[in-house]
Amino acid sequence: MRAARRGSIAAKLAKPQALAAPYVLWLAVFVAAPILIIAVFAFVRNGGGFTLSHFAEAARSWKVFGRSFWLAFVATAICLLLGYPLAYVLSRESANVQRVMSMLIMLPMWMNFLLRTYAWMSILEENNGLLNRLLGFLRLPQLHIANSPTAVVIGMVYNFLPFMVLPLYSVLVKLDKRLVEAAQDLGATPVQVFRRVTFRLSLPGVISGVTMVFVPAVSTFAISKLLGGGKSDLLGDLIERNFLSNKPFGSAISLLMMVICMVFIGLMNKFGDGGEGTLAI
Amino acid sequence: MTKNRLPGRLYTALIMLFLYAPIFVLIVFSFNATKSRTVWAGFSLKWYTALLRDKQILGAFYTTLAVSLISAAVSTVIGTFAAIGLFDMKRKLRSPVLFVNNIPLVNADIITGVAMCMLFVALGTFLKFKLGFGTLLIAHVTFNIPYIILSVMPKLRQLDGNLLDAGRDLGCTWFGTLWRVIFPEIMPGIINGALIAFTMSIDDFVISYFTAGSDVETLSMSVYSMTRKRISPEVNALSTLLFVTVLILLLAINIRSRGQNKSPETR
Numbered sequence: 001m002r003a004a005r006r007g008s009i010a011a012k013l014a015k016p017q018a019l020a021a022p023y024v025l026w027l028a029v030f031v032a033a034p035i036l037i038i039a040v041f042a043f044v045r046n047g048g049g050f051t052l053s054h055f056a057e058a059a060r061s062w063k064v065f066g067r068s069f070w071l072a073f074v075a076t077a078i079c080l081l082l083g084y085p086l087a088y089v090l091s092r093e094s095a096n097v098q099r100v101m102s103m104l105i106m107l108p109m110w111m112n113f114l115l116r117t118y119a120w121m122s123i124l125e126e127n128n129g130l131l132n133r134l135l136g137f138l139r140l141p142q143l144h145i146a147n148s149p150t151a152v153v154i155g156m157v158y159n160f161l162p163f164m165v166l167p168l169y170s171v172l173v174k175l176d177k178r179l180v181e182a183a184q185d186l187g188a189t190p191v192q193v194f195r196r197v198t199f200r201l202s203l204p205g206v207i208s209g210v211t212m213v214f215v216p217a218v219s220t221f222a223i224s225k226l227l228g229g230g231k232s233d234l235l236g237d238l239i240e241r242n243f244l245s246n247k248p249f250g251s252a253i254s255l256l257m258m259v260i261c262m263v264f265i266g267l268m269n270k271f272g273d274g275g276e277g278t279l280a281i
Numbered sequence: 282m283t284k285n286r287l288p289g290r291l292y293t294a295l296i297m298l299f300l301y302a303p304i305f306v307l308i309v310f311s312f313n314a315t316k317s318r319t320v321w322a323g324f325s326l327k328w329y330t331a332l333l334r335d336k337q338i339l340g341a342f343y344t345t346l347a348v349s350l351i352s353a354a355v356s357t358v359i360g361t362f363a364a365i366g367l368f369d370m371k372r373k374l375r376s377p378v379l380f381v382n383n384i385p386l387v388n389a390d391i392i393t394g395v396a397m398c399m400l401f402v403a404l405g406t407f408l409k410f411k412l413g414f415g416t417l418l419i420a421h422v423t424f425n426i427p428y429i430i431l432s433v434m435p436k437l438r439q440l441d442g443n444l445l446d447a448g449r450d451l452g453c454t455w456f457g458t459l460w461r462v463i464f465p466e467i468m469p470g471i472i473n474g475a476l477i478a479f480t481m482s483i484d485d486f487v488i489s490y491f492t493a494g495s496d497v498e499t500l501s502m503s504v505y506s507m508t509r510k511r512i513s514p515e516v517n518a519l520s521t522l523l524f525v526t527v528l529i530l531l532l533a534i535n536i537r538s539r540g541q542n543k544s545p546e547t548r
Contacts, residue, residue, distance in 0.1 A: 016455075020366025020378070023359050023426065027381045030423045034396030035384065037403065086296050089289035101293065103531055108300050109484055110527045111307070111520050114504045118512055119303035121318075122310070128319040130306060158299065211387070219389030222486065226508055236391050243395045251399075254392050265387060 041251035054252035061238060061253065068235040069260075071149060072218035075156035079164040079213045080206065082157070087168035087205075088198075091175070102169065105162050117155050117226050124151050124227070147229025155223040156213075163212040171205030172198075207268045215261050304524065311517035318514075328514040329522075335515050341503040342519060344414070348489075348499065349482035352421035357475045359422070360429025365463065367430070368437045385424045386431075393424060394491030401492060412494025420492035421485065425478035432477065436470030437463075 045051040090101050108116065123130045124146045132142050145151050175198065183193045199206075221236030228234075235257050243250030310318050314325035332338060367375050385393050401416045410416075440463065448462040464471075486501035493502065504516055 016369040016459075017366050017374075019362040020364075020370065023363030023366070024378055026359065026423070026426070027378065030397065030400070030419060031381055031384050034393075034400040037399045038392075038396050041399070082296065085289075085292060089293055092289070093286075099535060103535060104297060105300070107524075107528065107531065108304060109480065111304055111524050112486075112501055112504055112516075113484060114486060114501055114508065115307060115512070115516060115520050116303045118504070118508060119306045119318075122306060123303060125319060130319060133319075158303070161296075161300070215387065215389050219391045221391060222505060236389075239391055239395060243398070247399070250395065254395055258388060258392050261389065262387070 038251045038254055041247050042255045044248075046248070054248040055256065057249055058252040058256055064233050064235055064238050065256075067149075067232060068218050071153055071156065071234065072214050075153050075160065075217045076164075076210055076214045078153070078157050079161050080210060083161055083164035083168055083209065084206075087165050087172050090165075090169050091172035098173070102166070105165055109162060113159055114222055114226070117159065117223055120151070120155055120158065120227060121146070124154070147227070147231060149228065149232055151227040152224050152232065152234075155227040156217045156220065159223065160213040160217055163216075164209040167208040167212065168202060168205040171202045175201050207271075211265050211268060214264070218261065219257060307517050308521045308524070311514055311521045313514060316511070316514060318512075328518040331513075332515040332518045335513075337498075338500075338503060338513075338515055338519060341498045341500045344497060345483060345500040348414070348417055348421055349479050352418055352425055352482050353475050353479040355418075356422045356425035356478050357429055357471060360426040360474065360478075361433055361467075361471050363426065364430045364433035364437060365459070368434065382427050382430060386427045390424075390485075390487035391491075394420070394488040397423070397488070398491040411496075412492065414493075414497050417489055417493040417497055417499070420488050421482050424485070424488060425481060428477045428481060429471070429474035432474035433467055433470040436467040440466055 042054055043050055043052075045053070090098060093101065124143075126132070126144065126146045129146065135142055145154070179197055179201070180193055183197045188196065218234075219236045219239075220234060221240045224232060224234040224237055235253065239250050239253055239257075243254070306318075309321075311328055312324050312326070313321060314323040314327070367378060370378070397416075397420050398412070401412050401419075405411060444462050444466065445458055448458040453461060484501075486499075486505065489499045490502055490505065493499065498506075500516075500519075504512060507513060507516065
């Protein structure tokens with residue numbers, strides 16, 4: 001039926017397809033070509049000819065790969081654990097509360113993320129840090145998390161939590177409440193209702209949330225630099241330092257990271273019966 | 282349905298505390314009398330007055346504003362036409378285009394940035410240009426268009442074919458149909474997309490960092506270069522002003538739309 005309607009639109013406008021031509025050209029030059037350049041640098045020997053040596057060189061940084069993926073995994077898991085209940089509570093509120101709350105969740109994004117991350121430095125700092133001064137005031141033990149992987153994870157969770165909450169919320173708010181009621185009427189316990197109905201139906205939101213947190217977390221370089229004290233290099237730092245001075249090495253790392261992320265996203269979508277169209281905001 | 286809402290509200294309040302604590306710290310210390318970002322030395326407006334004289338920060342701010350406004354406008358035009366065109370395409374043709382369209386959305390920012398930087402450097406040596414405002418703008422337009430397409434496409438899908446027939450029957454040319462029927466119908470999607478694009482541009486750091494070259498600086502970039510030494514509280518002052526402006530704007534929109542029982546279009 002949609003095809004028929006589309007056909008009628010096509011008939012009404014002489015050749016509306018042509019309207020996409022400028023963008024197709026744009027995509028070819030500014031999206032496809034740059035990726036191809038990276039691929040060429042990654043696979044071509046300095047003198048010319050095919051080689052895998054740049055990947056062998058990149059593989060020597062396996063520690064950085066491991067650390068990046070591990071920290072991103074932890075941050076994503078925490079975001080999901082913190083974000084799901086929030087999105088759930090939010091979806092049950094009245095329309096006005098929902099509107100104000102989702103605005104409040106998005107509002108921090110309007111403040112420069114580097115500045116907000118920098119503010120975390122003053123909160124977490126060792127001696128004069130605001131958190132430690134508060135803890136001292138309450139006569140609680142001091143925390144020593146400044147310039148550590150923990151601080152980096154806090155920074156990631158802080159920066160990317162809204163990206164988890166918003167897709168979850170937009171799925172949960174549309175969830176048919178009659179299905180939950182039906183499960184309850186059929187004698188399901190609250191845990192069963194959650195596991196078999198609510199959570200399962202919200203999977204597309206979980207998948208797009210996880211993707212939207214994991215990808216920026218695994219590739220960040222500013223957060224690790226600011227909060228990690230430059231001690232724990234992540235993939236982003238490696239790429240940032242190398243991509244101009246050692247293009248083949250930087251390209252190989254970029255390409256590897258990209259492929260791993262794509263495979264990860266592909267797998268996620270496969271498990272969740274394809275959350276098509278949920279990848280957007 | 283009369284469940285106890287208190288635990289949920291309490292939890293929400295805790296998360297909000299987490300989200301707003303650094304912002305609160307930032308705002309408070311923009312009024313600090315000294316440069317310290319942890320020790321309070323008394324109230325002062327000196328960073329606000331210093332901000333007004335700081336050419337570098339204000340310049341970076343104007344660059345950010347300019348690139349965000351222009352890229353949002355350009356990407357909205359290209360993206361809207363592209364969405365209409367794509368919608369009309371056969372599936373075989375559309376799928377690969379949409380696949381490439383999704384690359385900047387799914388890819389890590391740093392890869393988009395590095396890849397574009399390499400392209401610009403390569404093209405630059407050929408065509409004799411340097412990285413600067415132009416390349417920065419192109420990069421922003423590139424990562425903004427997918428958001429426009431994603432918010433306009435669903436509106437096109439909702440479009441009623443009968444309206445097009447009606448327009449045609451009443452003597453519209455195809456451009457007339459486009460202008461008088463399609464655009465008004467998909468306008469909410471276009472505006473929503475433009476707002477998302479503008480927000481993404483304002484907030485971007487990584488892609489700008491790799492594509493702006495060494496002569497042009499956005500606000501995020503100057504903040505980043507400052508973090509190597511110490512961030513001047515003037516930046517806190519500027520961010521506080523921006524934050525309050527956005528807050529007031531959002532409140533105004535919210536109060537206005539409260540009466541109209543419309544669902545918020547966040548997608």
